[in-house]
Structures are given as structure tokens and as C-alpha cells.
Amino acid sequence: MKGYFGIGVDNIKTEMNLGTLLRSAVNLHSSFVFTIHKRYKISSCDNIKSYNHIPLLHYENTEMFKQSIPYDCIPVGVEIQKDAKSIINFIHPKNAIYILGAEDSGLSKGISDLCKHIIYIPTNYCLNVAVAGAIVMYDRLLKAEGLR
Numbered sequence: 001m002k003g004y005f006g007i008g009v010d011n012i013k014t015e016m017n018l019g020t021l022l023r024s025a026v027n028l029h030s031s032f033v034f035t036i037h038k039r040y041k042i043s044s045c046d047n048i049k050s051y052n053h054i055p056l057l058h059y060e061n062t063e064m065f066k067q068s069i070p071y072d073c074i075p076v077g078v079e080i081q082k083d084a085k086s087i088i089n090f091i092h093p094k095n096a097i098y099i100l101g102a103e104d105s106g107l108s109k110g111i112s113d114l115c116k117h118i119i120y121i122p123t124n125y126c127l128n129v130a131v132a133g134a135i136v137m138y139d140r141l142l143k144a145e146g147l148r
Contacts, residue, residue: 002094003093003094003095003096004031004095005030005031005092005095005096005097005098005137005140006030006031006032006033006034006057006073006096006097006098007021007025007030007033007034007097007098007099007100007133007136007137008033008034008035008036008057008097008098008099008100009021009035009036009099009100009101009102009129009133010035010036010037010099010100010101010102010107010108010111011036011037011101011102011105011108012035012102012103012129013102013103013104014103016130017103017128017129017130018035018130019050020130020131020134021033021129021130021133021134022050022051022054022056023050024130024133024134024137025050025054025133025137026050026053026054028134028137028138028140028141029137029141030054030137031054031055032054032055032056032057033050033054033055033056033057034056034057034058034059034065034097035056035057035058035059036059036061036062036064036065036099036111037059037060037061037062037108038058038060062108062110062111062114065111065114066114069097069114070095070097072095073093073095073096073097074093074095074096074097074116074117075096075097075099075114075115075116075117076092076093076096076097076098076099076115076116076117076118076119077098077099077100077101077107077111077112077115077117077118077119078098078099078100078101078118078119078120078121078132078133078136079100079101079106079107079112079118079120080106080120080126081112081118081120083118084118084119084120085117085118085119085120086119086120086121086122087119087120087121087122087135087136087139088122090117090119090139091143092139092140092143092144093116093117096140098133098136098137099111099114099115100129100132100133100136101129102129103128103129119136121135121136
């Protein structure tokens with residue numbers, strides 16, 4: 001699969017999760033990482049200083065994010081919701097922006113409404129936001145390589 005993807009979090013709470021997500025994004029071929037509604041600082045757990053290897057974008061609000069979505073790029077929410085589709089059979093768009101919900105509040109209504117798809121990772125309990133992001137990126141990589 002050619003194309004690109006970015007991954008980010010709506011209203012991320014902790015800098016540790018952002019640092020971990022950044023590091024995973026570099027390793028799993030994301031084109032960029034972003035946050036919407038900043039409430040963190042850059043993490044000391046990001047020991048490879050991922051922001052030197054991948055763009056880290058910040059959007060102050062939903063409207064700024066909406067206006068920056070690249071042409072022909074599909075927003076995909078990652079959240080446990082009643083109408084969400086399992087990631088197991090999900091076909092990733094060629095060009096995608098994956099948006100994860102915050103650790104304590106999930107996706108905001110405005111961001112959820114922007115998403116063409118909402119997917120979830122079938123688990124017994126909810127996952128840490130950085131772990132969920134890594135799983136989504138790895139799933140995309142596996143399916144793109146024809147390994148799954």
C-alpha cells in the first residue's frame with residue numbers, strides 16, 4: 001500500500017504517553033504526529049528525541065485541525081464506541097489520519113464527528129493511548145505488507 005498516514009491524540013493528558021507515541025510513530029513509519037488541545041509538555045521518556053525525526057504538529061482546537069486535514073486523507077477515530085468497527089477486519093485507507101481519544105475523556109464530539117471511520121481494538125479492558133496507537137500503526141504495517 002502506498003500512501004501516508006499520521007497519528008495523534010485529541011486532548012492528550014500526559015507527556016509520557018506523547019513521548020511513547022512519538023517513538024512508536026518513528027519506528028512504525030508514520031509521516032507525522034499531532035495533538036489537538038494541548039495539555040502536556042515534551043517528554044523525557046522520548047530518549048531518541050523523535051521530534052527531530054518526524055513532524056510534531058499542534059492544533060489549538062478542532063477547527064484548526066479540521067482545516068489542516070490534507071486533501072484525500074481520511075480521518076479514522078480510534079475509540080471504544082457502540083458503532084465502532086473492529087480493527088481486525090478494517091481496511092486502512094491509503095491516506096489516513098488516526099485520531100486517538102484522550103486517556104481520561106476519549107474523543108471529543110467534534111473530532112468524532114469528523115471521522116469517516118471509528119475503529120476499536122478488541123481487548124478485555126481499555127488500553128493506554130500510546131499502546132493503542134502503536135497497535136493501530138502496526139496493524140496498518142502488517143496489512144500493507146500483506147502479512148495479515
